[in-house]
Amino acid sequence: AEAAELRERLRCVKHIVLVLSGKGGVGKSTFSALLAHGLAADETKQVALLDIDICGPSIPKMMGLEGEQVHQSGSGWSPVYVEENLGVMSVGFLLSSPDDAVIWRGPKKNGLIKQFLRDVDWGEIDYLIVDTPPGTSDEHLSIVQYLSASRIDGAVIITTPQEVSLQDVRKEINFCHKVKLPIIGVVENMSGFICPKCKNESQIFPPTTGGAEKMCQNLNVSLLGKVPLDPQIGKSCDKGQSFLSEAPESPATSSYRNIIQRIQEYCDLHHFQEEKIM
Amino acid sequence: ERSNLAGVRHVLLVLSGKGGVGKSTVSTELALSLRQSGKKVGILDVDLCGPSIPRMFKVQDNDVHQCDSGWVPVFVDQEKSISLMSIGFLLEKPDDAVVWRGPKKNALIKQFVADVAWGELDFLIVDTPPGTSDEHISTVEALRPYKPLGAILVTTPQAVSVGDVRRELTFCKKTGLRVLGIVENMSGFVCPHCSECTNIFSKGGGEELAKHAGVPFLGSVPLDPQLSQSLEEGRDFIQEFPKSSAFPALAHIAQQILDCASQRSS
Numbered sequence: 001a002e003a004a005e006l007r008e009r010l011r012c013v014k015h016i017v018l019v020l021s022g023k024g025g026v027g028k029s030t031f032s033a034l035l036a037h038g039l040a041a042d043e044t045k046q047v048a049l050l051d052i053d054i055c056g057p058s059i060p061k062m063m064g065l066e067g068e069q070v071h072q073s074g075s076g077w078s079p080v081y082v083e084e085n086l087g088v089m090s091v092g093f094l095l096s097s098p099d100d101a102v103i104w105r106g107p108k109k110n111g112l113i114k115q116f117l118r119d120v121d122w123g124e125i126d127y128l129i130v131d132t133p134p135g136t137s138d139e140h141l142s143i144v145q146y147l148s149a150s151r152i153d154g155a156v157i158i159t160t161p162q163e164v165s166l167q168d169v170r171k172e173i174n175f176c177h178k179v180k181l182p183i184i185g186v187v188e189n190m191s192g193f194i195c196p197k198c199k200n201e202s203q204i205f206p207p208t209t210g211g212a213e214k215m216c217q218n219l220n221v222s223l224l225g226k227v228p229l230d231p232q233i234g235k236s237c238d239k240g241q242s243f244l245s246e247a248p249e250s251p252a253t254s255s256y257r258n259i260i261q262r263i264q265e266y267c268d269l270h271h272f273q274e275e276k277i278m
Numbered sequence: 279e280r281s282n283l284a285g286v287r288h289v290l291l292v293l294s295g296k297g298g299v300g301k302s303t304v305s306t307e308l309a310l311s312l313r314q315s316g317k318k319v320g321i322l323d324v325d326l327c328g329p330s331i332p333r334m335f336k337v338q339d340n341d342v343h344q345c346d347s348g349w350v351p352v353f354v355d356q357e358k359s360i361s362l363m364s365i366g367f368l369l370e371k372p373d374d375a376v377v378w379r380g381p382k383k384n385a386l387i388k389q390f391v392a393d394v395a396w397g398e399l400d401f402l403i404v405d406t407p408p409g410t411s412d413e414h415i416s417t418v419e420a421l422r423p424y425k426p427l428g429a430i431l432v433t434t435p436q437a438v439s440v441g442d443v444r445r446e447l448t449f450c451k452k453t454g455l456r457v458l459g460i461v462e463n464m465s466g467f468v469c470p471h472c473s474e475c476t477n478i479f480s481k482g483g484g485e486e487l488a489k490h491a492g493v494p495f496l497g498s499v500p501l502d503p504q505l506s507q508s509l510e511e512g513r514d515f516i517q518e519f520p521k522s523s524a525f526p527a528l529a530h531i532a533q534q535i536l537d538c539a540s541q542r543s544s
Binding site: 022025055058098099101102104105107109133140160162163173178196202204206209234 | 295298299302327330373374375377379380408409410411412414415434436438444445447448452467469470471474477478479480503506510
């Protein structure tokens with residue numbers, strides 16, 4: 001019943017993409033932010049970025065929206081707009097101080113996620129990107145449940161090359177299978193570092209068990225791409241700027257752009273197939 | 279009936295608000311350093327969704343056995359100087375996701391705190407998942423009667439991480455958990471080929487946060503591919519790579535914890 005109510009509310013959303021990992025700190029929010037910027041570069045598209053990491057909401061800072069507050073109107077909560085065609089919602093906007101901690105157990109977190117889906121006046125959107133916290137718990141179960149009547153195009157799963165990450169990401173892939181969430185593909189982030197001085201490559205997070213490539217082969221999921229480490233990425237995130245605009249020549253930028261394009265193509269194909277069925 | 283934690287001299291938690299900053303790494307290296315100093319150490323891994331600790335000691339295929347007083351922790355060595363408990367040992371298939379909501383997680387955490395037969399330990403390190411939610415609330419509540427020494431907070435230098443760790447500091451304040459200090463991990467990378475230092479994840483944020491919050495700064499640990507490799511292979515970095523770039527900072531953190539513990543004992 002909840003899902004049906006939410007489907008009504010989200011009927012003007014063409015594509016929903018979840019950004020997941022099993023592991024923390026691999027670059028989910030970074031990727032979600034850049035995916036949002038990348039898709040919104042087409043001014044004819046309306047993009048929404050929903051941050052459901054209730055304990056560690058990184059999106060406001062990364063989008064340059066720290067300190068913004070949410071406004072209520074007759075039609076619900078207003079997302080905070082970065083551009084005319086790019087709106088954002090996060091628990092971060094509901095906190096009055098950067099020291100405020102959200103120390104909630106599961107049920108309360110679920111309640112807020114439902115509100116985000118039900119009470120935010122998103123309007124008509126082409127892409128809804130949902131950034132998630134690490135793990136396979138309340139937030140993940142809830143978002144999948146609440147969106148079960150709507151169409152989720154699929155999940156993009158982020159990892160880093162080393163086994164310590166992959167062992168958690170395999171669990172996330174299994175979670176997706178369990179809840180019948182299609183997997184668009186995997187992104188291997190922090191994939192090597194090229195020293196700016198001597199140009200030699202170091203594997204700071206070594207792919208001792210074959211990295212994402214081997215894992216994707218074994219589990220029969222697509223590898224969407226590999227993104228190298230670039231100190232400018234963290235800097236841009238901290239400044240709330242789009243890394244893609246700040247460092248257009250970086251190899252990391254071309255990697256990200258290729259990945260974003262593949263996601264777009266997947267969504268378009270998905271839409272086309274759905275229309276054919278209908 | 280004697281509590282399973284009665285023989286544990288000092289309990290400390292390793293927290294962050296942020297994921298992927300090195301909590302399990304710091305927990306592991308701290309345990310190895312303390313062992314090097316002749317201490318008996320246990321690690322309780324309460325990250326139920328992403329248990330990293332077993333692999334870091336190369337015991338991921340071990341099983342857990344029961345005894346009269348509860349679960350027997352997994353020993354990583356013959357001398358039984360480091361023992362571990364993690365959900366990782368209880369999973370039939372390592373790739374199976376533990377997809378539990380809060381209440382079920384809370385129940386297991388209570389069991390982990392009460393039912394592991396640790397025996398005599400100098401230190402019990404509790405490694406946690408990122409966030410400020412069920413696991414953290416339950417763990418702190420369950421450990422309260424044992425008066426933890428305090429918490430080490432781990433961050434990486436950049437603002438996005440520090441932002442989450444500020445919230446974790448609030449959590450500590452609200453729950454009455456003493457902050458032993460902040461560790462700034464992944465703080466700079468020295469190229470092994472040319473020795474150029476690049477601040478891949480920025481620099482100084484952890485130190486600044488410690489100053490701002492009035493808590494001790496335990497040190498900056500640089501990115502060290504030998505450390506990452508050791509963790510991947512379940513090796514003893516402290517024993518095997520004393521000349522590696524991360525060693526001095528990690529050894530210094532352990533020394534400060536030892537000092538803290540002796541101060542409290544006296």
